[in-house]
Amino acid sequence: MIRIQNVSKTYRSGDLAVHALKDISLTIESGAFLAVAGPSGSGKTTLLNCVGCIDQADSGLISIGEDMVSEMDNTGRTQFRRRNLGFIFQSYNLIPVLTTYENIALALQLNSNNTKEIDRKTREILREVGLQGLEDRRPSRLSGGQQQRVAVARALVGNPKLILADEPTANLDSHTGEAILDLMKEMNRRHGITFIFSTHDKMVMERADRLIRLHDGEIQSDTGGKQ
Amino acid sequence: MKLLKLSFLNLFRYHKRTLITASALAYGILMFVFIDSFMSGANEESFRNYRIHDTGDGQILAAGWWENKDEVSLDYLIEDRTSLEAKLTGLQAYTPHLDFPADFLFYKADGFVEDGDLPVVVRAIDPATAPLVFDQYKHIEDGTMVRDNQYGILLGSWFAGKLGASVGAPVLLQVKTRYGSTDVIELEVTGIIHTGDSSLNRKAVYIPLTIADEYLETDGAVTGYTLLGSDKDLAALKDSLEQGLRYLSFFDLTYDFQSMAAMSDSFIIIIIFLIFVIASVGVSNTMMMGIYERRYEVGMMRSLGMTNREIMNSFILEAMGIGLIGIGIGFALAIPLNVFLVNHGIDYGFMLKDFDVGYRTTGVLHGKWKAGSFLYSAVTGLVVSGIMAVIPARRILTRPIADNLRMK
Numbered sequence A: 001m002i003r004i005q006n007v008s009k010t011y012r013s014g015d016l017a018v019h020a021l022k023d024i025s026l027t028i029e030s031g032a033f034l035a036v037a038g039p040s041g042s043g044k045t046t047l048l049n050c051v052g053c054i055d056q057a058d059s060g061l062i063s064i065g066e067d068m069v070s071e072m073d074n075t076g077r078t079q080f081r082r083r084n085l086g087f088i089f090q091s092y093n094l095i096p097v098l099t100t101y102e103n104i105a106l107a108l109q110l111n112s113n114n115t116k117e118i119d120r121k122t123r124e125i126l127r128e129v130g131l132q133g134l135e136d137r138r139p140s141r142l143s144g145g146q147q148q149r150v151a152v153a154r155a156l157v158g159n160p161k162l163i164l165a166d167e168p169t170a171n172l173d174s175h176t177g178e179a180i181l182d183l184m185k186e187m188n189r190r191h192g193i194t195f196i197f198s199t200h201d202k203m204v205m206e207r208a209d210r211l212i213r214l215h216d217g218e219i220q221s222d223t224g225g226k227q
Numbered sequence B: 001m002k003l004l005k006l007s008f009l010n011l012f013r014y015h016k017r018t019l020i021t022a023s024a025l026a027y028g029i030l031m032f033v034f035i036d037s038f039m040s041g042a043n044e045e046s047f048r049n050y051r052i053h054d055t056g057d058g059q060i061l062a063a064g065w066w067e068n069k070d071e072v073s074l075d076y077l078i079e080d081r082t083s084l085e086a087k088l089t090g091l092q093a094y095t096p097h098l099d100f101p102a103d104f105l106f107y108k109a110d111g112f113v114e115d116g117d118l119p120v121v122v123r124a125i126d127p128a129t130a131p132l133v134f135d136q137y138k139h140i141e142d143g144t145m146v147r148d149n150q151y152g153i154l155l156g157s158w159f160a161g162k163l164g165a166s167v168g169a170p171v172l173l174q175v176k177t178r179y180g181s182t183d184v185i186e187l188e189v190t191g192i193i194h195t196g197d198s199s200l201n202r203k204a205v206y207i208p209l210t211i212a213d214e215y216l217e218t219d220g221a222v223t224g225y226t227l228l229g230s231d232k233d234l235a236a237l238k239d240s241l242e243q244g245l246r247y248l249s250f251f252d253l254t255y256d257f258q259s260m261a262a263m264s265d266s267f268i269i270i271i272i273f274l275i276f277v278i279a280s281v282g283v284s285n286t287m288m289m290g291i292y293e294r295r296y297e298v299g300m301m302r303s304l305g306m307t308n309r310e311i312m313n314s315f316i317l318e319a320m321g322i323g324l325i326g327i328g329i330g331f332a333l334a335i336p337l338n339v340f341l342v343n344h345g346i347d348y349g350f351m352l353k354d355f356d357v358g359y360r361t362t363g364v365l366h367g368k369w370k371a372g373s374f375l376y377s378a379v380t381g382l383v384v385s386g387i388m389a390v391i392p393a394r395r396i397l398t399r400p401i402a403d404n405l406r407m408k
């Protein structure tokens, strides 16, 4: 369960203040497959960053499971991300000098030195997301869809509680985007991992179990009550 | 481990940039090793030349002469040679000399390049004992050594060459006697000395002491003695000297050269420092570009939970990798260069012929092996490179992660 209570975030640059999030409150069940939609500048990324412990809200409380992450300091949040969260980025964001295998294993190496275990988990996830045979390729020799698959695998491999994905399909054509979303959905079902992702894409919104629409930093609609 | 691997891989990600920067560093190291080797060689050889051609292990001079050495005056002389020489008998070797100023007159008709006169400082020597103390008399490349009572003169090779003097040519020395009257000594060039000492080749004018004594009316008095002997003997001698005599050690006699060498050493340190500054600006620039280009990637790594410390370390390792490549290239070039410098040397005598740079070296200058300069340049290169990653990395890591991720 993720609780977001009265969270606000304001960016200031000089005299200008942008209220990116305005008093947002929201409860997300474990195992949710939640889409956050809204026009550009509505606060989607900011919300995901605050929940993902990448950014800090100015006020309000955020808890993930038992952990009150909004009260953690920098080190605490770094540790928390390392252990409990996975990230998928719009532009894949793999390390270009590492192979598919190494990019995925890197996420595990941050937490463990057990090479056997790392190898086992990496191979398992490679199979699960359908990347067998591409283990030794560098990102530059993978298609966009394949790269995003690697990114999904990297987010999944540490078996996190929550995966945050900021516009994971925005750089992909609709067909590939659908495939990635199906993969995410499948992992959500199979492992019970909570997914929160932002999107502009109708197709993606339709596949979500729950859809929240933001507008100017406020929740405009939420299908969560209806289910 | 994973960091080391990542840093290593990133190093070759921008291989062109890495190579260019490493080359700048390599150049710095090469210059450092080269200059250091060259200067140590020049210093050592200069000191050696001073000792074998000029100062011996020490000198006894008439009191007052050293303080006014630029005058080359006959006012400061050792009169009582017998009692002094009695004290010197225990030494390995000693020889007297008399230094005096003169006008060197020469004529075209005698084979010189033109008619002319030149102010010189003449050293009158004892042909019997001078070769026991000094080395230059073994290097009479043309002609022979002067003899006692012979109206002969020895000239340094470059001095002779410039004037067109050859063995057998007549020369006039116009001198002032001890009492101030003018006299002219007619001499004949008996030999031309060519040594590894630029100063000597350029300036040496030697005549027999007996001739000088006669014309300068010095009555057996001399400027001083040059000595060879153990430190212990020389120290004992120093303590036993009477009033009117002054002992100067090799160290005292080369004082001017030492300060000059120290000055050019510090000048060189500045140059080397500048070279390293330039090289490190290169490293810093390369790292700056590399790190800025990767800020989105840095944002990702931070999101995954890599700590700032880990990321910083990986950048430092990467920069040190550039340093290491630079050191590798630098050494790969510097070692063969130094082998050449040490074994073969650089012939730059032509440069020293016409002007005095203060170093008393041969035309061929040899380098020296100095482990210190390799070690020092390597450590400096490595440390400086590592430090150069810190500033750009910190600039990115102090930004919020969201900022790193915001733009691509």
Ligand SMILES: Nc1ncnc2c1ncn2[C@@H]1O[C@H](COP(=O)(O)OP(=O)(O)OP(=O)(O)O)[C@@H](O)[C@H]1O
Pocket (backbone or CB within 6 Å): A011, A012, A013, A018, A019, A020, A038, A039, A040, A041, A042, A043, A044, A045, A046, A047, B403
């Ligand atoms: N670091 C920042 N400094 C200033 N303003 C910011 C900063 N980050 C975000 N903003 C502003 O906050 C508002 C919300 O931004 P956010 O990135 O969350 O929107 P978004 O819904 O993700 O938009 P998009 O669909 O374009 O990605 C925007 O007006 C944006 O300009």
Ligand SMILES: [Mg+2]
Pocket (backbone or CB within 6 Å): A044, A045, A046, A166
């Ligand atoms: Mg956004």
